[in-house]
Amino acid sequence: MLASLFAFMLPSASASDSAANIPQKTSGTGIIAKVAMLAARSSAQYDDSQLIGVTVSVFVTSANPSKPELVELLQGDEVVAIATLAISEDVAEGLREYTFQNVQPGTYNVRVSKKGHLSYTKIALYVGSDPVRLLGVNLLAGDINNDGQIDGKDLMLLSASIGKQGPDLDADLNGDEIVDSADLNLLVANYGKRDVLDYPLAVM
Numbered sequence: 001m002l003a004s005l006f007a008f009m010l011p012s013a014s015a016s017d018s019a020a021n022i023p024q025k026t027s028g029t030g031i032i033a034k035v036a037m038l039a040a041r042s043s044a045q046y047d048d049s050q051l052i053g054v055t056v057s058v059f060v061t062s063a064n065p066s067k068p069e070l071v072e073l074l075q076g077d078e079v080v081a082i083a084t085l086a087i088s089e090d091v092a093e094g095l096r097e098y099t100f101q102n103v104q105p106g107t108y109n110v111r112v113s114k115k116g117h118l119s120y121t122k123i124a125l126y127v128g129s130d131p132v133r134l135l136g137v138n139l140l141a142g143d144i145n146n147d148g149q150i151d152g153k154d155l156m157l158l159s160a161s162i163g164k165q166g167p168d169l170d171a172d173l174n175g176d177e178i179v180d181s182a183d184l185n186l187l188v189a190n191y192g193k194r195d196v197l198d199y200p201l202a203v204m
C-alpha cells in the first residue's frame with residue numbers, strides 16, 4: 001500500500017511545478033496525487049512550525065516614564081530585532097513592556113537604552129521553546145552626554161542647565177520639563193556608574 005502511494009507521489013512530485021498537470025491525470029490518480037500533494041504541503045507546514053519562535057518580553061522602568069526606550073535584540077554585536085512597545089493595561093504605571101515576536105531558539109543579548117540614561121544589556125539570554133520574560137530592567141538616569149558613564153561632564157551639563165524649562169531638554173532627566181534639584185538628585189544617586197552589563201550568574 002505504501003509502495004503504491006509512493007508510486008503515485010513520484011509523478012505528482014515531478015509535476016509539482018505545474019499545477020495544470022494535475023487535472024490531466026485520470027480522476028483516481030488525480031485524487032491520490034492531490035492527497036500526496038496535500039500531505040507534502042502539510043509536511044512542509046509542519047516544518048515551518050518548527051521555525052516559529054517564542055515571544056521575549058522586556059519590562060522596563062526609568063526616571064522618565066513618559067519617553068520610550070530603545071530595546072534591541074542582538075546576536076553578538078549585531079542587532080537582529082527591535083522590540084515594539086506592548087499596549088497592556090495589566091502593566092503598572094511607569095512600567096513599560098516591550099516584546100520581540102517569533103524569536104528563534106538561541107542565545108542573545110538584549111540592550112535597553114534611552115536618552116539621559118545609562119544603557120542596560122542582558123548578556124547571554126537563553127531562548128528555548130518557552131516564552132521569556134525579562135523583568136526588573138531599571139535604567140539609571142544621569143548620562144546626559146550619552147558616553148556610557150555618569151561623571152563630572154554630566155554634572156557640569158546639568159549645572160549649566162539648572163532652571164531651564166521646556167520639552168526635550170537633555171538635562172531634564174525626569175521629563176517634567178524643568179531642570180532642577182530633582183534631576184540633580186537623580187544624577188548624584190547614580191554618579192560614577194557606567195553602562196550596565198548584566199552577565200548570567202555563574203553556575204557552580
Ligand SMILES: [Ca+2]
Pocket residue numbers: 142143144145146147148149150151153154
Ligand atoms: Ca556621561
Ligand SMILES: [Ca+2]
Pocket residue numbers: 171172173174175176177178179180182183
Ligand atoms: Ca526635570
